Amino acid sequence: MKLDPVSLRLFVAVMKESTIAAAAAREHLAASAVSRRMAELxxxxxxSLFTRSNKGTEPTAAAFALLNLARGVLNDMDGIASQMQEYGSGVRGHVRIVANISAITQFLPAELxxxxxxxxxxxxxLQEQISTVIARSVAENAADVGILNAGHYxxxxELLPYHLDELxxxxxxxxxxxxxxxxRLADALAYDFVGAHPGSAINNLLxxxxxxxxxxxxxxxxxxSFDALCLMVHAGLGIGVLPRKSASLYHGTLAIRAVRLAEPWAHRQLSLCIRSDDSLSRVGRLLVDHLRASTPVAKP
Known part of the structure; x- marks a missing residue:
C-alpha cells in the first residue's frame, strides 16, 4: 500500500467541497486528474470511498473514517518542517543522560x-548507573552525557569537571x-556497615x-539507594557512608547524624563525560554548557 500525501490532500478537498469539480477548481487542477487520483486512492x-451515479458522487462510511485519519496525517506532515527547524536551532530534541546516584540525589534535580x-x-x-557502566554507555553511544566519579575508565x-562531592x-x-x-575509617570499621549495592564506587572505596x-x-x-541506607542506619542495623548532601535530606525526619570522615578519599571529584565535543548534538551541547555553568569555580 502506497499512500500519497497529494492524494490525501485532494481527498480532503473533495470531502470539504462535496464535489470533485469544486475540489479541482480549488486546487487549480483538471477534474479528470482529481477523479483519477481518487480512483488510485x-x-x-x-x-470504495465514493458511490458514483448520474447525480454525482456520495461519500461512503469508509470515506468519513478516512477523513479523520487523513487530517491527522496531513497535520503531522505540515508540522515536520517547522519542527526540524526547531531541532536545528537547538530548542527541540532529546538528550540521554546516565549519572551515578551521587549526582542524581545531590545536584541534578535543581539543575535539570x-x-x-x-x-x-x-x-x-535520565538513567542511573554506576560509574564504570556510565563510561561504557557514553563510549558506545548508548548515552549522550554521563556524570560519574573522576577516574580512568x-x-x-572526555571528562569535564563537575561538582565536588564529600562523603x-x-x-x-x-x-x-x-x-x-x-x-577515621579504622575506628569505624569496628562496627557493622550498611553498604551500597555491589560494584558501586562507595563500596569499592570502602x-x-x-x-x-x-x-x-x-x-x-x-x-x-541512599534513602534505604539512611533508613537502615536509623533502625540501628549499621553505619554507612554516603554523600553529605544526600544525607542532609534525611536529617529532619530520621534519627541519624553525619560525622565527617577524616580521610583524603572522602572528597571526590564528579565529572561530566562525553565522547567528544564534536559528537554532541545541539541540545547536548546546551545541556553540557548549562551543567558546567552550574559547577562552582574551584578555589585556589
Missing part, C-alpha cells in the same frame, strides 16, 4: 529543572561515634580503604 486502500524551564521542548531522559571519552559517615544519633566531630589499614569491612546489609 481507492485502489491502494482496497475500499532549570534547564527544562529554559528549553521546555527538549526531552531529557579505559574508554574513548560522610551516617550513624544513629545514639551511636558511640555520634558524639565525635570526625572519625573495601580498598579497609584493606589498606588491614581491617575487615563487615557489610551486614547492602541496599540500592
Amino acid at each position: 481507492e485502489a491502494s486502500l482496497c475500499v 529543572q532549570r534547564f527544562m524551564a529554559l528549553y521546555p521542548q527538549v526531552d531529557v531522559r 579505559g574508554e574513548r571519552i 560522610i559517615l551516617a550513624v544513629p544519633k545514639d551511636h558511640p561515634l555520634a558524639r565525635r566531630k570526625s572519625v 573495601t580498598t580503604a579497609a584493606s589498606a589499614v588491614g581491617l575487615p569491612l563487615r557489610l551486614r546489609i547492602q541496599v540500592t
Whole structure:
C-alpha cells in the first residue's frame, strides 16, 4: 500500500467541497486528474470511498473514517518542517543522560529543572548507573552525557569537571561515634556497615580503604539507594557512608547524624563525560554548557 500525501490532500478537498469539480477548481487542477487520483486512492486502500451515479458522487462510511485519519496525517506532515527547524536551532530534541546516584540525589534535580524551564521542548531522559557502566554507555553511544566519579575508565571519552562531592559517615544519633566531630575509617570499621549495592564506587572505596589499614569491612546489609541506607542506619542495623548532601535530606525526619570522615578519599571529584565535543548534538551541547555553568569555580 502506497499512500500519497497529494492524494490525501485532494481527498480532503473533495470531502470539504462535496464535489470533485469544486475540489479541482480549488486546487487549480483538471477534474479528470482529481477523479483519477481518487480512483488510485481507492485502489491502494482496497475500499470504495465514493458511490458514483448520474447525480454525482456520495461519500461512503469508509470515506468519513478516512477523513479523520487523513487530517491527522496531513497535520503531522505540515508540522515536520517547522519542527526540524526547531531541532536545528537547538530548542527541540532529546538528550540521554546516565549519572551515578551521587549526582542524581545531590545536584541534578535543581539543575535539570532549570534547564527544562529554559528549553521546555527538549526531552531529557535520565538513567542511573554506576560509574564504570556510565563510561561504557557514553563510549558506545548508548548515552549522550554521563556524570560519574573522576577516574580512568579505559574508554574513548572526555571528562569535564563537575561538582565536588564529600562523603560522610551516617550513624544513629545514639551511636558511640555520634558524639565525635570526625572519625577515621579504622575506628569505624569496628562496627557493622550498611553498604551500597555491589560494584558501586562507595563500596569499592570502602573495601580498598579497609584493606589498606588491614581491617575487615563487615557489610551486614547492602541496599540500592541512599534513602534505604539512611533508613537502615536509623533502625540501628549499621553505619554507612554516603554523600553529605544526600544525607542532609534525611536529617529532619530520621534519627541519624553525619560525622565527617577524616580521610583524603572522602572528597571526590564528579565529572561530566562525553565522547567528544564534536559528537554532541545541539541540545547536548546546551545541556553540557548549562551543567558546567552550574559547577562552582574551584578555589585556589
